[in-house]
Amino acid sequence: METSPADAQPCASSPAPATTVEEVLFLPPQSSAPALCPDSEVAPSEEAGSEPWAAAVPPEWVPVIRQDIQSQRKMKQQPPLSDAYLSGMPAKRRKTMQGEGPHLSLSEAVNRAMRYTGAKPETSAESLRRELDSSEVQVRYRDQLCQDIQKILQDNESYSPQRFPNTPRAFQGDP
Incomplete structure (x- = not known):
C-alpha cells in the first residue's frame, strides 16, 4: 500500500497550510473538524491566553504576532507625499493625485469646506x-x-x- 505525502509528514501543532490569520480570527471554530494531531496530545501553551488565533499557530510565533498586533495598532497615518516626490512623478499622475491643489487662503479653504459639506454660515x-x-x-x-x-x-x-x-x-x- 502506498503512503501519501501527508501521511509521511510527522504530526505538527501548526494549522493546515490553507489556514490564514483572518480565518482563525473571524471564523467560528468547527467542532466537527478533525484534530491536527489525533494520535498525540499537544498541551496548549500557557502563552496562548484567550486569543482564539493563538491555538492555531506554533507557540513560538505567539509573542511575535502579539508584538506585531500592538505595533500595528499604534501606527500613525501616512503623511502626505512631499513636493519633491510628487515632482518626480509623470505630470498626468501628479494631477490626478493632487486633485484641486492647495488652498491659497483661510477664507477660500473655509468656503470650499462649507460648499463640500453643505454648511451655511450663521451670518x-x-x-x-x-x-x-x-x-x-x-x-x-x-x-x-x-x-x-x-x-x-x-x-x-x-x-x-x-x-x-x-x-x-x-x-x-x-x-
Missing part, C-alpha cells in the same frame, strides 16, 4: 469672508498652523533639524 457669506480675512484671525490661524507643524516635526522620526536648518525660523515665532 452672510461676505461677513464671514471679512472675519476670516481679518488680521487677528490670520495671526491666530498662522500660530495654530505653526504649533501643528511643530508637533508633527517632533513626532516625525525622519526629521533632522541639522538637515533642515531653516525650519525653526519658518515655523517658530513671528514671521
Whole structure:
C-alpha cells in the first residue's frame, strides 16, 4: 500500500497550510473538524491566553504576532507625499493625485469646506469672508498652523533639524 505525502509528514501543532490569520480570527471554530494531531496530545501553551488565533499557530510565533498586533495598532497615518516626490512623478499622475491643489487662503479653504459639506454660515457669506480675512484671525490661524507643524516635526522620526536648518525660523515665532 502506498503512503501519501501527508501521511509521511510527522504530526505538527501548526494549522493546515490553507489556514490564514483572518480565518482563525473571524471564523467560528468547527467542532466537527478533525484534530491536527489525533494520535498525540499537544498541551496548549500557557502563552496562548484567550486569543482564539493563538491555538492555531506554533507557540513560538505567539509573542511575535502579539508584538506585531500592538505595533500595528499604534501606527500613525501616512503623511502626505512631499513636493519633491510628487515632482518626480509623470505630470498626468501628479494631477490626478493632487486633485484641486492647495488652498491659497483661510477664507477660500473655509468656503470650499462649507460648499463640500453643505454648511451655511450663521451670518452672510461676505461677513464671514471679512472675519476670516481679518488680521487677528490670520495671526491666530498662522500660530495654530505653526504649533501643528511643530508637533508633527517632533513626532516625525525622519526629521533632522541639522538637515533642515531653516525650519525653526519658518515655523517658530513671528514671521
